Amino acid sequence: MAATSSGSRISNSNGEGGVMRIEVLREKCQGHARCWAQSPDIYGLDDEGYILPGDIDVPDERKRAAWLGAKSCPERALVIHDEGETSR
Amino acid sequence: MSAIPVHVPPELVRDFSYFTGPGMCPMRGGDPQGALAGLHDGPPVFYAPNNTYDGYGTWVFVRAEDQRRVLQDAETFSSHRRIFEKALGYDLPTIPLEIDPPEHGAYRSLLNPLLSPRRVMAMEAANRARAIELIEGLRDKGHCEVMEDFAFPFAVGVFLEFLGLPQSRRQEFLGWADKQFHGTPEERGEAIRTVIAFMGELVELRRREPADDFMTFVVQAQVNGRPMTDKEAIGMGALLFVAGLDTVAAAIGFDFRYLAEHSEAQARLRADPSGVTLAVEELLRAFPTVLMTRIAARDTEYDGIVIKAGDRVSCPSMVANRDPAEFTDPNRIDLSREDNRHVAFAYGPHRCLGSHLARRELVIAMEEWLRLIPTFRIREGTEPLTYGGHVFGIEDLQLEW
Ligand code: HEM
Ligand code: SF4
Numbered sequence: 001m002a003a004t005s006s007g008s009r010i011s012n013s014n015g016e017g018g019v020m021r022i023e024v025l026r027e028k029c030q031g032h033a034r035c036w037a038q039s040p041d042i043y044g045l046d047d048e049g050y051i052l053p054g055d056i057d058v059p060d061e062r063k064r065a066a067w068l069g070a071k072s073c074p075e076r077a078l079v080i081h082d083e084g085e086t087s088r
Numbered sequence: 089m090s091a092i093p094v095h096v097p098p099e100l101v102r103d104f105s106y107f108t109g110p111g112m113c114p115m116r117g118g119d120p121q122g123a124l125a126g127l128h129d130g131p132p133v134f135y136a137p138n139n140t141y142d143g144y145g146t147w148v149f150v151r152a153e154d155q156r157r158v159l160q161d162a163e164t165f166s167s168h169r170r171i172f173e174k175a176l177g178y179d180l181p182t183i184p185l186e187i188d189p190p191e192h193g194a195y196r197s198l199l200n201p202l203l204s205p206r207r208v209m210a211m212e213a214a215n216r217a218r219a220i221e222l223i224e225g226l227r228d229k230g231h232c233e234v235m236e237d238f239a240f241p242f243a244v245g246v247f248l249e250f251l252g253l254p255q256s257r258r259q260e261f262l263g264w265a266d267k268q269f270h271g272t273p274e275e276r277g278e279a280i281r282t283v284i285a286f287m288g289e290l291v292e293l294r295r296r297e298p299a300d301d302f303m304t305f306v307v308q309a310q311v312n313g314r315p316m317t318d319k320e321a322i323g324m325g326a327l328l329f330v331a332g333l334d335t336v337a338a339a340i341g342f343d344f345r346y347l348a349e350h351s352e353a354q355a356r357l358r359a360d361p362s363g364v365t366l367a368v369e370e371l372l373r374a375f376p377t378v379l380m381t382r383i384a385a386r387d388t389e390y391d392g393i394v395i396k397a398g399d400r401v402s403c404p405s406m407v408a409n410r411d412p413a414e415f416t417d418p419n420r421i422d423l424s425r426e427d428n429r430h431v432a433f434a435y436g437p438h439r440c441l442g443s444h445l446a447r448r449e450l451v452i453a454m455e456e457w458l459r460l461i462p463t464f465r466i467r468e469g470t471e472p473l474t475y476g477g478h479v480f481g482i483e484d485l486q487l488e489w
Contacts, residue, residue: 028160030435030436030437030439031200031439032433032439032443033205033444034429036205037205045204045205047200047201047204047206048196048197048200048201048204049200049201049204049205049206049444050200068426068427071427071429072427072428072429073429074429074430074431074433074435074439075156075160075435075436076156
């Protein structure tokens with residue numbers, strides 16, 4: 001989408017309300033698929049049922065869905081970066 | 089039975105057993121999961137000198153965070169427990185349960201797609217039809233014994249379908265399951281040998297006469313660039329039997345028992361069946377049944393506690409699931425609880441392979457039961473039999489409506 005240069009999508013979080021980013025610790029993922037069950041449009045799974053690699057930028061209107069998905073991961077494999085705060 | 093090892097400090101030894109402790113022995117109307125919640129008032133790690141069915145001592149890890157660390161660290165904490173060795177007289181590892189990473193990964197990659205969320209959706213219609221048929225068969229009676237009349241037949245039916253075996257074998261499998269899970273030690277050994285022999289024949293049959301089923305897939309598969317051996321295929325088939333029947337049936341039992349004792353919860357779920365998914369998760373949190381056991385692969389230190397190679401480490405899911413550090417008000421059962429990261433299906437690489445199927449079985453069972461059976465309660469004059477042990481269980485669950 002509107003990623004103008006690498007890095008910019010994270011760094012503008014002190015600006016207009018903040019961009020939420022989900023950091024995916026793929027080596028921690030054990031395929032519980034709870035994130036996907038919660039928010040399938042945000043969290044994609046591969047054919048074995050493990051999360052697709054790569055961090056996820058979340059549009060404002062999907063923040064709550066992304067948050068619920070990340071907070072449902074039993075392995076703590078999804079790290080939420082939002083408004084300068086980090087949690088999992 | 090086993091002496092307390094010298095490296096265990098006496099102050100960490102507790103008189104504790106999953107088999108004989110308070111609330112753990114078979115008893116009427118008990119609450120074995122609730123009986124362990126009090127462990128959170130004590131030390132986070134302790135040693136129980138006689139805490140397995142065959143008399144071994146184990147460390148017990150109480151906190152969810154610590155269990156996650158243990159179960160995610162398979163290099164230090166091995167799963168190779170030789171669970172069939174005693175019954176068989178030789179070691180036949182169940183696969184992938186008793187295989188450690190990195191070998192574990194090859195088997196998991198092979199099996200994961202067979203039980204992935206997407207694949208499970210494809211089984212949905214047949215499994216639902218099975219549940220409906222069983223429930224309709226007992227609705228007019230006005231009462232039933234849930235485990236024998238519904239939970240086991242349902243779980244075994246799903247299992248036979250998954251294995252590609254005819255439903256006509258259901259009674260036979262029910263018999264083995266009953267002995268394997270609830271028999272005397274001799275009967276259990278006998279049942280394990282029967283299941284192993286059965287899987288051996290199935291492996292042979294599917295090598296000779298391939299079909300479109302699970303065992304054909306397994307015997308034709310390659311692992312690490314070589315064909316699957318018979319022993320491996322048997323270890324996989326036997327594990328599905330051990331892992332996927334009793335667990336599902338027990339979960340259905342604990343779920344229905346809770347609903348029978350809480351008619352207001354039944355009413356709410358009947359009014360809004362979309363609440364069943366969250367309710368099933370909450371009941372998995374409150375009444376999980378599996379103890380994860382690991383064997384230290386090397387000497388290690390855990391927060392200052394010395395654990396020696398060969399020590400058994402127990403991570404009881406029912407205790408982690410009531411950890412106040414991870415669940416608000418953990419002993420309150422809130423069927424609409426969100427953010428429910430329970431460990432009923434374990435953490436780490438051995439996360440239950442069947443978890444997606446199990447979840448759907450539990451949701452289907454509850455949805456159809458609530459839809460087809462009017463308000464139900466524990467049958468007057470009866471109380472279910474509950475117990476702790478290796479897999480927590482419930483029997484003789486009589487309901488009436
Ligand atoms: C409510 C029902 C179930 C519960 C609570 C449950 C729980 C568990 C737990 C806690 C483990 C991890 C054990 C450990 O790490 O020591 C596990 C592993 C396993 N379960 Fe389940 N299970 C259930 C249903 C099923 C079903 C229906 C199947 C098969 C279709 C299944 C197949 C397996 C397999 C194959 C493993 C071994 C995975 C591995 O080692 O990588 N389970 N289960
Ligand atoms: S919930 Fe966690 S472990 Fe499960 S698939 Fe998503 S990221 Fe992986």
